[in-house]
Amino acid sequence: MSRRNAAIFAAVLLAIAAGAMALAGANPLAGFAALLRGALGGERQLSETLVQTTALLFPSLAVAFAFRAGLFNIGAEGQLIVGGLFAGLAGAALVAPGWIAIPVILLAGAAGGAIWGGIAGALRARFGGNEVIATLMLNIVAALLANYLVVGPFHAPAATGPETAELPVSSWLPVLIPGTRLTISLLLALALAGALSFMFARTVFGYALQAAGEAPQAAARAGIDLRRTALVALTLSGAIAGFGGATLVAGVLHRFNVALSPGYGFIAIAVALVGGLDPLWIVLAAFAFGILQSGSLTMQALAHVPKDVVGFVEGLAILGLSARRIANPREESA
Amino acid sequence: MAELLDFFQLALVKATPLIFAALAGVICERSGILNIALEGGLTVGAFTGAAVSFETGNPLLGLIAGMLAGALLCGLLGVAATRFGVDQIVAGIGLNMLAAGATAFAVVVLFGAPGATPEVHALGSAGETALIAVAVVAALALQLGFDRTPWGLRLRACGENPQAVLSAGLDPRRIRVLATLAGGAIAGLGGVFLSLGELDLYSDGMTAGRGFIALAAVIFGRWTPLGAAGAALAFGALSALQFVLQRSGVPSELMQALPYLAALAALTGIVGKARAPAADGVSL
């Protein structure tokens, strides 16, 4: 998207949003001030915004990872759910000191996501199956699987809701700022973004991955196995999303619940696109969407705007942002 | 015997919105647009149908409006993908979110209370039966149209090699936009079947993933109208079976997951290698 188009796009979105606001009988300007106050106005507000940022960051990095390898992973939502499910089951079953339990739980989540992404990867690698359709279908299967397991065999005996048993307190992710829900998962996410950025720019693995994404035929002739790349990329992409699901379980909910995600995996596509598939810019994009997510909670009570408007405008944003090509040509950082 | 008849009837009712959506998917994909916004097309069709019927008291007007709304939503995908270089997949996701958000918002704004519209004038059971027949006839007509008419030839060519269509003096962008408009109208009709055919109201989330099952049906039916309609019918029967067999030991979630698992199986080619149109999902 050129600069001019971005500006036009923002203006159009704004006009549509304003129209929706008018229909709902609200005043955009007053809302702006209130939103910033609600999302950034204090330690608690900021920490909640960062919780949302973190929750978005993992699936966004997962999406970007796959997209850079030329693979449309639109299944981050399902991978996140399965990751959370694995983490919840492992966490509830595991009685161990935190320094053992926490890594195990997070890795269980990554493993769950990896399996879910890997199924799509295997279909693509082995049969050339379209990963868009595969990941789309797997999203739904993930939700059904989670519901079955959490209501059925793994339902927490004491709980009324569709959730697993609570994790022992020792297995909770350490909190960064006492009194908030902001855990070390933010640092993990930032570290991951940094690692991915380095990986894309410097490593042989990242080089091969992006070559496969940008120019598959040239990559194949250069000895890069496209099938293996599809399998590896979708598996690792799923692992990142699943890891994110695990941080929600171990850091925020302390159990797996079927309502774990409000669609982080879908919003992540917009985040990844806004960030130009560049991990460091994605951090900023996730923060911007974190403000949207966190702010939308804060504003509901005051603005009397139905929560569906957020989804509506996020949909519009994704629609507009998709104008950018996905397997995005990288700006040369070398 | 009577039970069997009931079962077939139920399967047909379950299948009808799937057939409409799957036919919409076939039209779009054969023109080269991978339309994952079928769910959104169903949603806006169902909502607009109900809302217009509520305002006018005339369900037939609702039906037409629902088709127009579906055409508009999917046409947006067609225009975006052919004129603005938008990526079809991502745009489809955006349109689904937009459709869900906009209809839920509109329910609040227009009807004052969230969740569902009040009861509206519906097409009635005669209308429902007529729409079921329309779905079946549409599948046959589309198959004939694909195989036997100039437009079918052009559509198929467009999904295979738009450049060739261009050099034949035709405008592939126009063909794709028309395909999304026609497909969207049919998806909208599928939505109208839900809100005004089977029922007499619109309720948030009432499409319940049928647009995605339809995508599975398109693959399972190998991108042909009759194949996709057949797959939709099979999925309808599957879900009818799920109703009947519930609590017989098979988890209902597994039964619900079967269409999606079937689509995944279709991707492996184990059930017969199917080739998607060569330019399916390729933006111009």
Place this chain on the structure above:
Amino acid sequence: MARAYHTGVTTRALALASVVFLAACTNGGGTGKAASGAHQLRLAMVTDTGGLGDKSFNDSAYRGLQMAKSKFDAEIAVQESKSAADYQPNLTVLADGDYDEIFAIGFLMNNDLTEVAKNYPDKHFAIIDAVNPQPNVASVTFREQDGSFLAGALAAMVTKTKTIGFLGGIDSPLLRKFEVGYAAGAREIDPNVKVVVKYVGSFEDVASGKELADVMYGGGADIVYIAAGKSGLGAIDEMRARPNAYAIGVDSNQDALVPGKILTSMVKHVDVAVFKIASEVHAGKYPSGSVQLGLKEDGVGLTDFAYTKALIGAAHIARLAALREAIVAGKIVPPSTRDELAAFTPVKL
């Protein structure tokens, strides 16, 4: 590659800025009515992920707040939750605000409420459908199985086909309290009555609700207890079109939806509970501790057969009253899980 776009730093920055601005406008809106005076009662609630429009307890709780609004001129606010991760921030946002009482609607946010209640010891909270031990939290739970027991008994008395149905939304422990109480009530009246249990798998799939009702009525059930949220609207639609088919409504009083064909509704008085707490707050008294509302407390109960007295008959209605007394007196303890149901034996009054 002509399709390739090059995204420069400026473009990304601009896109980011537009998202933030957009965020602002999306959520914008006036701050509503400003608080007009220090005496105005301010009440707020957090919905669970079902949100408003669920035709169930979120809506019911909201009705309670609206009653308080009209009665006490209270200012009310609603925070809807999109995911389980939203509960705590939603509660916190309200705790930061100047509210006299904050209602957490649904057991799902009990753990989150504990956290928030600890952090805000000076604020007052209430939770519906769960028991919370914090001193500044009032807990309200319902014995849905009690009311459902009566519904099942009624269905077993009235059925002509000796087959009755239960249609649930999503199979879950809460819904099973309805299902199991209903089945036990039927067994109490007549162990030979067959209870067909089916779940839609969704609270939103209206069409499937209708189709499933078609299967149940078509399969011989003449009375179906419908506890399926919006999916239930479809089931009621199906029932309306069928002669000799009846339904029992749930949560709210649905009797008037199809007068004469909805035998009764098993009402869960979330609105009453919310309004009652609001009244106490209005009177300057902040309730705490936990109450369990069953038949005795009128927390649950059947509606008064406004359209169906003749159909049901005075004898049956009298028998229901006796059953109700037995439950209130503790002579009958309706089961709440499938295991308890398996062990349940009719008392045979």
Place this chain on the structure above:
Amino acid sequence: MVETAGAALEAIGIVKRFGTLVAVDGVDLELARGEIHALCGENGAGKSTLARILAGALAPSAGRVASDGPVGLVHQHFELVDRLRVWENVVLGREPRRGLRLDAAAARERVRSLAREYALDVDPDAVVESLPVGIAQRVEILRELAREPSTLVLDEPTAVLAPREIDALFATLRSLAARGAAIMVITHKLQEVISHANRVTVMRGGRVVLRAATAETSLDAIARAMVGGDVPALATRRAVTPHAAFAARDLRAGDGAHALRGASFEVRGGEIVGIAGVEGNGQSALCDAIAGVVPYAGEMTLDGEPLRGNPGARTAAGVRTIPQDRQREALVLPWSIARNVALGDHTRPPLRRGWSLDRQACDALATEIVRRFDVRAASIRTSVAALSGGNQQKVVVGRALAHEPRVVIAYQPTRGIDVGAASLVQSRLIEARNAGAAVLLVSFELDELLAVADRILVLYRGAIAGEFVREGFDRARIGALMAGAA
């Protein structure tokens, strides 16, 4: 439309800009009825752009085209729908109808009668993807003829044809012209121009630099006009003693019309072996099999050792390829030169260091290639997408020759690049041979092979139909074998 006496088509002051690039810069052109007009020029001279403007497929930035009927355009890369039948392709867009229906019988009959009329034999019901290239071209031509064009423009139509087929094509074109059509053929094969065309127009840098009747000009004059000076000389071939290097036994790959059906040959170190043949006779399958990117049967050895494994293993063993489609098969277009030169060698030292790519090593390599191959680029950070075709090809060839290769597989390495770049590429291949590399050069241009190769193998229908050593090169005999003569 403006009627022009005697002229089937007249173009005046045609300008076409793409961004800052001026592809066509003020061209006037007149095509007379009944003539065959050759349009020559180096790659990038603006020929194809002009052709598309004449055919109405592209709007000019300035100027106008007047024509007294439809203008047909036969594309260099056929624009056919592979999965449709011949008749469907031919009638697409102008389908005969009966009511709402497509009249398939009428359409088939139309294709048959057209095929008879112009002696372009083809089965109307064949699916295009099953047809050999030469036949597919007939379909493309039939499709244009079905429109009854007053002017027919053919973009490099002979690139895919054997000499004998070329004669047949021109016979068809001549009969077409005799009926009053104007024919314009874009070609860079100057021999064809002299033999078949009435007039010739030469373009360079978007402008017309020569107009002449072919009877009044010479091959040399046309060539000098195209290049804008003298054709550069090739590197001298030094006498080297060839040693055994690469051998293939009974190699089979691919399927359908373009398959390789059992080829056995060797390429010795210090020699260039040319593969002569018409496109579509198994050349792609041959090169892809050696590169290891397609499944194949048969054996290959390098210095007596079996050559196996994936493309990466072959690269490591010293087998380097210059693929046919440089933009898709050789380069990552958005990447810089420095990043592209590592492709294929990114897994080994010196470019790899531990888990990372060694940037200094990549930069040094890129700088060396840019210097040695005279790559015209702002810097080694320039994206290869921004380079001209010739410079892109120099990067590809430079990368292939950078690591003292033992075997070089070059598929049409000079296709579509200007004469200067082509000469440089050919010279570097000769130098690699002088240094002892075994070079396999696939070319559809017999002249290129005659100039560069030590030996020529003729590939016909996937098998080797003949072998010639440099002293015994026989243009006529090779041409005959390419067309399938026994």
